[in-house]
Amino acid sequence: MIIVMKYGASQEQIDHVVERVKEHGFTPHLSEGEQRAIIGVVGSDPDRLYNQLMGHVETLGGVEQVVPITKKYKLSSREFQAANTVVDVDGVKIGGEELVVMAGPCSVESEEMLISTAKAVKAAGAKILRGGAFKPRTSPYQFRGLGKEGLEMLARARAETGLKVITEVMTPGDVDLVAQYSDILQIGARNMQNYLLLEEVGKAGKPCLLKRGLSATIEEWLLSAEYILATGNRQVMLCERGIRTFETYTRNTMDISAIPVIKKLSHLPIIADPSHGTGKWYLVPPLALASVAAGADGLIIEVHPDPDKALSDGPQSLNWENFARLMPQVSWIAAAVGRSVDDVHDQFERYMERAPIASLTR
Amino acid sequence: MIIVMKYGASQEQIDHVVERVKEHGFTPHLSEGEQRAIIGVVGSDPDRLYNQLMGHVETLGGVEQVVPITKKYKLSSREFQAANTVVDVDGVKIGGEELVVMAGPCSVESEEMLISTAKAVKAAGAKILRGGAFKPRTSPYQFRGLGKEGLEMLARARAETGLKVITEVMTPGDVDLVAQYSDILQIGARNMQNYLLLEEVGKAGKPCLLKRGLSATIEEWLLSAEYILATGNRQVMLCERGIRTFETYTRNTMDISAIPVIKKLSHLPIIADPSHGTGKWYLVPPLALASVAAGADGLIIEVHPDPDKALSDGPQSLNWENFARLMPQVSWIAAAVGRSVDDVHDQFERYMERAPIASLTR
Amino acid sequence: MIIVMKYGASQEQIDHVVERVKEHGFTPHLSEGEQRAIIGVVGSDPDRLYNQLMGHVETLGGVEQVVPITKKYKLSSREFQAANTVVDVDGVKIGGEELVVMAGPCSVESEEMLISTAKAVKAAGAKILRGGAFKPRTSPYQFRGLGKEGLEMLARARAETGLKVITEVMTPGDVDLVAQYSDILQIGARNMQNYLLLEEVGKAGKPCLLKRGLSATIEEWLLSAEYILATGNRQVMLCERGIRTFETYTRNTMDISAIPVIKKLSHLPIIADPSHGTGKWYLVPPLALASVAAGADGLIIEVHPDPDKALSDGPQSLNWENFARLMPQVSWIAAAVGRSVDDVHDQFERYMERAPIASLTR
Amino acid sequence: MIIVMKYGASQEQIDHVVERVKEHGFTPHLSEGEQRAIIGVVGSDPDRLYNQLMGHVETLGGVEQVVPITKKYKLSSREFQAANTVVDVDGVKIGGEELVVMAGPCSVESEEMLISTAKAVKAAGAKILRGGAFKPRTSPYQFRGLGKEGLEMLARARAETGLKVITEVMTPGDVDLVAQYSDILQIGARNMQNYLLLEEVGKAGKPCLLKRGLSATIEEWLLSAEYILATGNRQVMLCERGIRTFETYTRNTMDISAIPVIKKLSHLPIIADPSHGTGKWYLVPPLALASVAAGADGLIIEVHPDPDKALSDGPQSLNWENFARLMPQVSWIAAAVGRSVDDVHDQFERYMERAPIASLTR
Secondary structure (H helix, E strand, O other): OEEEEOOOOOHHHHHHHHHHHHHOOOEEEEEEOOOOEEEEEEOOOHHHHHHHHHHHHOOOOOEEEEEOOOOOOOOOEOOOOOOOOOEEEOOEEEOOOEOEEEEEOOEOOOHHHHHHHHHHHHHHOOOEEEOEOOOOOOOOOOOOOOOHHHHHHHHHHHHHHOOEEEEEOOOHHHHHHHHHHOOEEEEOHHHOOOHHHHHHHHHHOOOEEEEOOOOOOHHHHHHHHHHHHOOOOOOEEEEEOOEOOOOOOOOOEOEOOHHHHHHHHEOOOEEEOHHHHHOOHHHHHHHHHHHHHOOOOEEEEEEOOOHHHOOOOHHHOEOHHHHHHHHHHHHHHHHHOOOEOOOOOOHHHHHHHOOOHHHOOO | OEEEEOOOOOHHHHHHHHHHHHHOOOEEEEEEOOOOEEEEEEOOOHHHHHHHHHHHHOOOOOEEEEEOOOOOOOOOEOOOOOOOOOEEEOOEEEOOOEOEEEEEOOEOOOHHHHHHHHHHHHHHOOOEEEOEOOOOOOOOOOOOOOOHHHHHHHHHHHHHHOOEEEEEOOOHHHHHHHHHHOOEEEEOHHHOOOHHHHHHHHHHOOOEEEEOOOOOOHHHHHHHHHHHHOOOOOOEEEEEOOEOOOOOOOOOEOEOOHHHHHHHHEOOOEEEOHHHHHOOHHHHHHHHHHHHHOOOOEEEEEEOOOHHHOOOOHHHOEOHHHHHHHHHHHHHHHHHOOOEOOOOOOHHHHHHHOOOHHHOOO | OEEEEOOOOOHHHHHHHHHHHHHOOOEEEEEEOOOOEEEEEEOOOHHHHHHHHHHHHOOOOOEEEEEOOOOOOOOOEOOOOOOOOOEEEOOEEEOOOEOEEEEEOOEOOOHHHHHHHHHHHHHHOOOEEEOEOOOOOOOOOOOOOOOHHHHHHHHHHHHHHOOEEEEEOOOHHHHHHHHHHOOEEEEOHHHOOOHHHHHHHHHHOOOEEEEOOOOOOHHHHHHHHHHHHOOOOOOEEEEEOOEOOOOOOOOOEOEOOHHHHHHHHEOOOEEEOHHHHHOOHHHHHHHHHHHHHOOOOEEEEEEOOOHHHOOOOHHHOEOHHHHHHHHHHHHHHHHHOOOEOOOOOOHHHHHHHOOOHHHOOO | OEEEEOOOOOHHHHHHHHHHHHHOOOEEEEEEOOOOEEEEEEOOOHHHHHHHHHHHHOOOOOEEEEEOOOOOOOOOEOOOOOOOOOEEEOOEEEOOOEOEEEEEOOEOOOHHHHHHHHHHHHHHOOOEEEOEOOOOOOOOOOOOOOOHHHHHHHHHHHHHHOOEEEEEOOOHHHHHHHHHHOOEEEEOHHHOOOHHHHHHHHHHOOOEEEEOOOOOOHHHHHHHHHHHHOOOOOOEEEEEOOEOOOOOOOOOEOEOOHHHHHHHHEOOOEEEOHHHHHOOHHHHHHHHHHHHHOOOOEEEEEEOOOHHHOOOOHHHOEOHHHHHHHHHHHHHHHHHOOOEOOOOOOHHHHHHOOOOHHHOOO
């Protein structure tokens, strides 16, 4: 932490700041230039440094600004762990060389639609089945999911297809229940700063996926991951799903640059969600490909047998065919950035016959 | 709802849309212009209209756009209730002619600091004591409040001063506990879309204050209020506390225009929080005054006996003296917009001796 | 400027940075902590410091971050000039004790409408007449103003009423022409970073008003003012007119906090434009009052004899009556913050008979 | 245009609106439902419709909202021209099957650095040389380019290498000069709504590249293109270079989704600028690849022989080697989306030996 004093701060003010730093148990390093004084403060307890000392100092007389020079997150940083975290979902490795695709309907609507979709996405190369049983909805009058019944359907789909399962948990009281059925616990964007939920999910000890909040900075997102990591659970994945900006043509603005930024700042895997990131099905393929090109460790994509009849998120869901057409391109681009997609063997042949993006219909 | 077909949509496409509308049990009104067809859909069940039909129709072939013409929120709208809701907090009325000020420390740190501050803000004209017992913090390493012990201190401060109490509840499991001690249940900005919490708070049947999420549109905010109102609890207040924008000089950008917009769209009281809205104590007085001038029903302000030593939010807290100097100006401006502040009797005299804003020190 | 080296930066990297600083003619102050080294750099030429050295250094090996500690703007800062700048528009003083109101139509549409409106706003207490002769329009197909003819009408309205005149200039080639007719040269939000225009306006030597760009930070805004001030022209006013955020209910989000922030950082007068700031006429009165309460030096408001028939910005224009009703409230609130509005003599009587804001119609 | 009347609008109000529509020469189609009336208005002159009628109507009594159903831009829309525009820059075709790369220094600093860089980027596969002679700078104290001398250097670099040249023009008065030297006229982000500049550039009749403004919606961007197209010049390219959001880690947030959105809405070529889009050199390769994967027609990338010594934009410039390593990956990914990059013949071999992105150094 660096404390920059104002031009013309008095000796008394400087001494006062130095004194306060010492009172808090830190060692100040004062360097007085011709124009202004600067006080460096280091210490082995960055948490106290930023949570207590910084707030106090920045409002003292004569202080111009206080500059943090240590990151506020620790366990999620590359400095803490240089090697990539590879999350192991019962044998499916995320964060390693393989690029993993998660796909399925927004909401679990019925067992039949879920299992048929699971088979379709598995055939195309997906490894993990997504599907919402508990749905957060902006309006209280919208469909909120099948709840426990939906979880049971997910488990049956897993049994039948061998896909792993990811589903959202919305409140601390549901963590145990959801953890009984799901291989990955998903924390939604609206809950990124629901700290008690983060801790409960951490304690469940299962792999989890933390979506970025609609208006969360990258630093805030990593600090939320820190809540989970601090429970001792290190199986954390991050998920970029679009941020809120002034542009209204897309549902959100997908921050593709967050993908390489996370890879630089953190060792945690980063998954891209082009369905929520764009809100429009015809933008899902180009943004899925862009995410892979930018270095994502995986994709999570909404797929529905008949998107026009979906109970939620129909406008942003791919149908089976468009998802199947997308996968060989994903695989091709993954190869360009040194990744592979397992089980997309016949990529080239299928790639050659793909329709150009512009002519997709649904 | 209006369905606008594309230029050159085929008769078959138009018929298909009309058919689908009927299947859902609504009556379509087709008007075919020279250039394009428009299909109006009305119905007495707007919830189904927007939650099911709209999503389906907007992805059908030949559809250019679907325009909602009914608001998605209902119970919170002026159309549903023309007269202002006046929330009655055990005798203190919010939303009526009187402008009500809530003040106190960000966090409850000790009984002594809480009770002395309670007395100071009461003397200056505040009617409600704020103070956090459970604190949501961006980093897991920050002070998170005294919990139940803090609630007990708030209750003692109420007993000693007669002020009513407002404090935050963060998770559904804590609602009963907090409701035992607090007169108003506060839902924080990070929890605006924590729907299970909204419903639990609603069921508690007490007055509550719903802060606007950092990136919530006004419509989303009213839809969150709808979750509470739908439980039958009508004692809901809204609180503008700044939104996230690109500007970084202030902690948030306080959306003062939201105040008259809420008064226009809704019957619920609107409270302004210039402390979180700006993040800097010297901006709190001008923004508090601006909020009153714009029509706010109340203010909630952080006040601390020694802000430099606060365990949280020190940089945005007023000290006792600056709060006391602010209140007569609040009262004066309230009068200019047809409101009054009870118990600020000697406003003019105190106003005359006030220091100009620019020369405030803390 | 402070150069913060990474944990574990090598001695060679530190030496290299120190060397480069010296090569640029600055004196480095190295302090090596146990954990990392910090290099302070001061110098009497902050411009070279930030424009050359900083860019170079921040990409050198071993550098974690470079922290500027001198503001990039100079002439517009409070540090450069502690006393408020008072702009003198041919006898009308802006930035002093008096709060000055500018009002008139968005576009000059005809001489008759301009002069009648000028008389109406003067009668209500305005001192300066606004009216666009050259209009920037988002679409090339919109009405773009009467040009020189419009300027002549403004001059005649001034002759007839004694009001001063403000109008926009859009391009360097028009500065001389507009300066012949207008008392204040307005630079619109879209042109805030049109640097050649800023310099031409500066050289014209007349008072000017610089609107904040739609997505300009406060620092960028002051840096644009710096372009004008650097020409030697010190008659610069700033104008807050709303920024672009995710909220779409209002045309822009008026950043009321920018008003006290500018008063703190700069000596330049700050004017508020609630018409563009909100985009809706019924929000203009509450936001005008909020701006005054927050410390604005003046207001600029769109007024039209028949807003429904305006060629531009009808939805955000007040009619004569609503403007006249607003002025006594402006005056009342100005008094609460130590300002006065000249010529609104009968404020109290008129204030008493005003309709409450909520019942305004147009 | 659809006029939606309020619940309970009176017959008189409805008649008044219908009357006003007729007065403006349009034909209203009234449909009165049980709950509210809706008035459709079509006409062959959409410009008048939206620029005059819409503004008037939306403030009439009884009107709830007015919904535009025709796009405000015309010449730039896919509806106006279904086939892609292919801009021909003296033989280099942009917008067709080939993906075109523009590269070079931010500013022209000297002839030697320009020509050596031109040779380096040509060798790697670039077709067009970028370099600023006139530089818009946020602060008046920064390096603003070599002006005419810089243009002459660009012309010599073209003569020596055969590359085409792109450079920015900042003000209408410079258009003729810049057009003498440059093959493409670039309009910078800050000037996207400098309408007089747009028209002058249009009249110059040369290919031009229009950068998206920092806070411009996609619709506003296309409306700015409309200003150029309306002069008769159809050689217009668009350039996504990042928008302003709340995230500060990156200089801007690159809106990758804008690429497929533009391809859908418009026939104009879309170029991606990952240098300005991110502001950090190590993010340029992943975002360049993402842009190609999303369907960009070209890239514009800042390359400098020694970025640490650049007079502007050093932090976001690639050095020669990193640019050369990037190009085979660009080519590989272009192939995945049906595009090719000319002259990157040996892509596979070079690709195989490329360093992984994470290990790039500069």
